[in-house]
Amino acid sequence: MQYVKPTSLLTKNESHRLEKLRDYHILDTHSEDTFDKIALMVTQVFSCPSAFISFIDEDRIFIKSNLSPLAFNEAKREESLSSLVILQDDVVVFNDTHTIPHVRENPYVSGENGVRFFAAVPLKTPEGYNVGTISVIDTHPREVTPLQINMLKMLAKIVVDKLENRLRYRKTIESQIDLMNITLHEIKNPLASIKLANEIISKDGTKIPNMAEMIKSSVGRIKSKLSDLLKQSELEENQIVLFIEEIDLKELFMRLQSNFDLLAARKGQSIIFDLPESTSQFFADKAKISDILHNLLSNAIKYSYHGAEIKVIATEINGHIRIEVKDNGQGLDESDIERLFTKFAKLSSKPTGKETSNGLGLSITKSFVELHNGTIEAVSPGKDQGTSFIVTLPLRYEKEHSLSEFSS
Template sequence: MTESTNQHPRILYFANRPIAQTGLQSFVDELRDEFDLVEVQVHASQDSRKFLEAFDAEITSRLKEAACDIIALDLCAFDSRWVSKIILGIADRHRSIPLLTVIPDRLHAATALDAGAVEYVACDNISHSVLRHAFYSAIARNSIGESSRLVESEVRRLIDENIDGMLVVNETGKVLFANRSAEMLLGRSHEELVGSDFGSPSADEDSCEVNIVRERGTEFETLTVEIRYSEIEWAGETAYLETLRDVTDYRQDLDDAVESTRQRDQFLSTLSHELRNPLATMSYASELLKRRMSGLDEQLTFTIETIGRQVQHMKRLLDDLLDISRVWQGKIKLETSPFDMIELLQDITRELDPRFEQKSQTLTVELPATTAPVDGDKSRLRQVFSNLLSNAAKYTPNEGSIHVSAEVAAGTILVQVRDNGDGIADDNLQSIFDPFVQLKHRTHTKESGLGIGLAVVKKLTELHGGSIVASSDGPGRGSTFRLTFPLLDPSQPLEESVAPKPRARRNDYSETVLVVEDLDALRYVTRCNVESLGYDVIEASDGEEALHQIERREPRIAIVDIGLPKLDGWEVAKRVRRSRPPEELFLIALTGYGQKHHLLQSRQSGFDVHLTKPINLEELGRVLDEAAALQTANGEDG
């Protein structure tokens, strides 16, 4: 490696063009008088592994030209997962070079520093002077003690001008040097600090946070200060450079963000329950009407079918909203098993074919005549491809075309969903995977979404060890989504696909079902639907009445809502189970509460099945038939 002949510090920087129009790129020209800034141009691939490989190759090539003092990365356009992956990868590959990052905001600071950055600048607080001081701070940390690079007077100047507080302490914790920023931060003069005992760093840590009480006139204030340690040589002796940064506002912002997240999650949980009840009422009413459509005129038939379609659309929007909440919380858990991806794709395209027929669109499917064994959550991957195909149908005009293909090679399966619809502008190809991003589309559609489906698709794909990339020749020229997943060993046994049997109306069990629901309209339509399935029904509108009906009428199946007055559904189940085991009374929770912890609580309370509103009538019929058959068998055994 040859040394740089430029007298200015040499910085390799990545500005994420053309996405980043602010951040590091906007200050480059202003800083060229003090720094030799060399841009590292790498395509911002959505595959972090490929991005890091390309970035590493470019940096290695630049380092062969001349040494550099720091590497600067503008990561303002990336989410926290990318920030961590990129910093970890670059810091691991080039450990001898300090890494400075420009991050979206101070809430990403912990992620950046933990991953290996020595310095950061928040994009929401960036300026010419802040960036300049950050560069010098990173250079100072790498240069202290290296007499071949900088003389001690220059080191002192770099420390003294740094925007962060900086102390040099010896091994016993005695302060040898303090810069002006440290004096201001600690509220003490240079004379008071030098020679004082500041404490020696812990041998097990390279950073810590402490609360410092600072005197301001007649008042005192408590600051949270982050201290980072670096071992250096000072005046021929071992010493430590301690960098002090006031993170009081950052910690408060973090606490506020945590509380905001808690409130958001609570709101979404409540929203889910409150919306699912009216949604269930409409769904069951439309199901009831559909079962009695025979003989109705064309206008009424169309109206009933429209209600059913719109209810399903609302249900999908609600499911997307809850899924993005789980993505934010990192609570999406996969229930994996080996299965054939080709078979799954065949099933999905068959199921969705009627949707394309409605718009006279042509769906072509090109799948290899082989198996593609993957270890995945079949329902979640069904959600991924259903979302992509539904989007293709939505944003492709009438009589347009959609093409689905798959290729199996080198231990992976590549699935492509291509259409000749609206297309995507270049500067939106990455942002479409961000939550709540909605693009303007040429195709008129009344089925607008929330802009969160693709964010969920990307997360689910990555959780399966896969990747997804979007491409387009531009607006009006269609788009292609390419998804890659790792394959299992072909010898791995696969899950057998069993198609659900259509339910036939059953009248041979003669079972009475207790329906417990506090909303009158929902209770009524639930009763009507259960009766249409061939069962007798009794009702209760609250938890206490439910227990009374169970004691007096002794039903062997009960459908119980959770959010009941007087006693909630979980308490009803607990009290029932004290005297009646599942062999005597089969308990079905039918509720708007559908998160994992709700399912667990239902199981612990004594419910045999937990169903989330609104449930398809066919599915409810199957559950009731299985319960009735089980109760009949138990009665015969008894």
């Protein structure tokens, strides 16, 4: 079949292809023995002097392995023959480049000792994106055998497998770090409660029974979080398990009140819980729902002024439970809302009582809400006009354990 000049060097899925390429973190890295050995095998299979493992970026070619006299590791995309290869689904072979008009015009072909023989196969990801090539060249025309072609395809799969293994390992590490960050974030509130209870006991011994119960509850919450971390670390990467059970929302609100009354009172704040009698039970992961409300209420206390009023309002709408955490604090501007649920987001609002913030809470909260097929949104009229965080969750969720992806 005669080779036809393509009308464009861009692939049909160019943006997704580039996204996957960047996920590999392979661009602009040093040469590695593993890839160089694969390139060496290509030269031996074809009995050719030069072979390359290349990755096609937006407007350039990055050469990861360069077994040739050429002393560079980058080329313009429009000048590279590899740019033609990623447009194909199979091996591209030019037995003699001078017999193909538009290829003959290529600067690497037309120059002195230019490329006369060229064979390459795309590096195809599991999603079907061609992110690069393995290629072999010679300055003399050549013929290829089916065995050589099959070997080239096999070596290309080995390269992609290597990239995928590295990607999975990196994501596993990132997932473990995320889990540790979540756990560290989640034990901050019970630690603050323990610290505050200790201060009260040291000043007023009559409060020991009440404070002892609070300390016991906070320690239990910390132990639970550490246990969750150990369990999640045993799961496959990026997965969190939901333990679905019937939740009594009234009981959950009472626990929230018990946990946060002291922290709010320290800033002269009041927390009002509004729960209609008709809204009492729904099915979800109790620990995760508790985490969601802990994060939202903790933020409301943290970013509201002294003497502020905070409301937690639950209503039932069209088979869903809607929980609103509303404060009359610092509010949010449009820029804040745009980056509100991203990891380590830095917002214009600042804690009003010298509390610390690592920018993880809302990102974690959003992940837990979405695991329940729910939604979360923030509404604010503007700066210093308060904020409402609204969580909407289905009343019923599958009762058996379910695995879902976790994203930051």
